[in-house]
Amino acid sequence: NAGVMQNPRHLVRRRGQEARLRCSPMKGHSHVYWYRQLPEEGLKFMVYLQKENIIDESGMPKERFSAEFPKEGPSILRIQQVVRGDSAAYFCASSASGGVREDEQFFGPGTRLTVL
C-alpha cells in the first residue's frame, strides 16, 4: 500500500537551470496539492490540481513556476531559471476527494531543492 511518492528526494541545481519535481499520489487519489517549506517556516500552499486541471494556483509565484497533473503519470512541479531563493523543501500531498474540508491530505517525503 504505497503512500505518496516524490522524486527525487534531493535535487541540486545551479542558478538559471530548471528543476522538475515529481509526485505520484496514493493509489485511488485524484487530488494533488503542492506545498513549499522554507527553512524554519511552516508549509505554504502553492497549487491544487485534479487530473488535467489546475483548480487553485493562488499560492504559486506568477513567474517561473508551473504545475501539471496529466491524465497519465505523476504530477510535475516545474521551476524554470531557478534562483537561490527557490531553495526549499517541496511537499506533495494527495487526497481521495477535493473540496472536502475534513478530508485528510497524505503527504509525501518531500523533495529538497538546493540552488547553488
Added chain:
Amino acid sequence: AQSVTQLGSHVSVSEGALVLLRCNYSSSVPPYLFWYVQYPNQGLQLLLKYTSAATLVKGINGFEAEFKKSETSFHLTKPSAHMSDAAEYFCAVSAAGGFKTIFGAGTRLFVKA
C-alpha cells in the same frame, strides 16, 4: 479568511513530563483543525483532526487536542513525553472551500532525558 498561530517556536520538556503545544486559529467559517508531526527529513504525518464532532479529539501516539471555541484554541497535549516524540509539530486549519490547508509556523519539541 483562515489563519493559525502557534505560540512558541521551540518547546523543551523532560521525558515523562506533560507536553503542551499551543495553537490558536482564526476562521470565518466553522473550522476544521489538524495537528501534524514532522520528523527530520520526512513528510508530515497526521496526528489528529477536529471536524465539529467531539471537542476532545484523541490521536495517535497518545496525543490529544481540545477544541475550545470561546478561546479559538486547539492545543495539543500528551500526558507523558517520550524521547521519540521529539519532532516538529504543525497546527493547521482547512480553508473554506477545502482546497488548501493553512499551516502554522510549527513548534519544535525537544525531549530531555
